Amino acid sequence: MSKVALFGAAGVIGPSIAAALGRNGRPYRVVGRNEGSLRKAFGADPLAEIVTWNPDSPASVRAAAEDVDTLVYMVGVNYWQFELHPDLMRKTLEGALAAGVKHIILIGTVYPYGRAQSNPVSEDHPREPHTFKGRMRKAQEDLLMQAQADGRIRATVLRLPDFYGPGVEASLLHRAALAAVNGGTADMVGPLDRPHEFVFVPDVGPVVARLVETPAAFGRIWHIAGAGVTTQRELVSEMERQTGAKLKLRVAGKTMLRLIGLFNPFMREMVEMNYLMTEPLLMDDSALQRLIGPIRKTPYAEGVRQMLAAVAKTRTLSAATA
Template identity: 55%
Template sequence: MSNAPSAQAPLVPRIALVGGTGPIGASIGTALAATGTPFAVIGRDSSSIATRFAAIPAVEARGWDPEDPARIRAAVRGIDTLVYMVGVPYDAFHLHPPLMRRTLEAAEAEGVRRLLLIGTAYPFGRPRTARVDENHPRAPHTFKGRMRKEQEDLVLEAHARGRIATSILRLPDFYGPDVERSYLADIFAAAAAGRRAKVMGPIDTPHEFVFVPDVGPVVLRLLASAGAFGHTFNLGGAGTITVRNVAEQAFMLMRQNPKLFVANALLLRLAGLFDPVMRELVEMRYLMSDPVIFDDHALARLIGPIPKTSYAEGIARTLDAARRALRRS
């Protein structure tokens, strides 16, 4: 009888990140890898999954076609928990509800036990209180907000049916290393390159941003918490800050005075005549003039104190990443 050690079978992933090739997916994947938890990433492009998670070779890439229910079922088969963060083009928000509906139908059919939606502030609409908690009315006044609310409704209705446990974690706008789709992103690229940064005004209103690397550990703690499902939660940033102050700190680290090109409502409308994405930004400009500031006490009561990276540290780390990206280009 041989005493040679037997090869250990690879661990089967029980968690899948749906649409996980963006920065939030990378943050969650990094947190999972740090705990030795195997996971799968579901997306259209296997090469994008391989690129994003190159440092985590054990990740299982699962291709899907979100238009094809059979492909969705195949992608979620054998999975216990889905973390859903599928993005769509900014001018195609009408796709959010049908994508969510097909994913939930496939998940229920395949016996997936839990689904966590990574959501946004859009369903709340204009804030009616200084701090927005989970009890704030969801009364979106924008098309994109209505589509996000319809998406949330599908998730909550699925939980009520009892075939899958669901939850929602809403994030404010975010920033961080290698984050390209953020109201702050061009500040860091511009500071690194010594050029003028393009930002959307107003820029002196206190705003809230979550640092992307902080999100992954929160998601893991939420998934591990009894009582997480059947509820919605907000995650706030490390206090408030203005866009101008972010720019001042970033440019100061480069020993420069901040150089900003501020797009007001008129400029956005003019740009929107030629650029569909800029056209879509017009209705969301209220987030800069009337920002949603989250109250995340309910989340903290469930999972305990939430470590949050200070803006000073987050700005420095994001700028360092922008400088490295510039050197590679």
């Protein structure tokens, strides 16, 4: 059985893909910079092979990709260092080609599209990013898909909307979940009432596992959409319904983000992407469903329940070790 390698495995999406591969009895390799983080996340799975790498070392990249058929790329950077994305892709692609990797799946984002010209957005929507982050993500995609066009590798991109789920601290909804369970005020990025969609992270892994086994997936770009159109306000209301408590909210719009960004580099970098909160970009994944069949999408109420349960469990564990 050919091996799958998850580069950037310790991030948000990696554990979901690993779990799906594990359920299929498929061995896989997890690759990251920090061995401790990898062992904490995957060390209990006998199917997981743990490998560290240094993306600045061609020999290290090649070694991490040796004996791999399909490489799933999820390598993250700090939100204020998006200029690193194209360079990291180039280094990984060169190492993968040298190692004989045959397929690469890039877990992507909607950033390369820029503003939605119509909704829902299908894969043939123009890529016209008007933000720096969008241009860097587009450059990353272009490097990979040019290698596909040149016949050097079989490649595809799976684009995701915003995500949420148990333990997903990078989600727009995470602080609301913390406040719903622990009390206090939830800091959120607004506006909260515009149409939006979220993908439940545990739903992504099974889709990627199916793409690995689908030769026709390679050579083009695909979308996975959320579980329907919603708003942040609706999901906050669902948290209130499930906990029986009214949430206190502190909502930052673009002007407030600029002010907070004077002291917080992450918030400063969110300013240019705030258009995604004010101008809906909703995804059409009908092409993907025609390719691999129906996609299991966790309803928002159930996703919120699992997210709140994870926060409550973390609080209980913290109290027990205090």
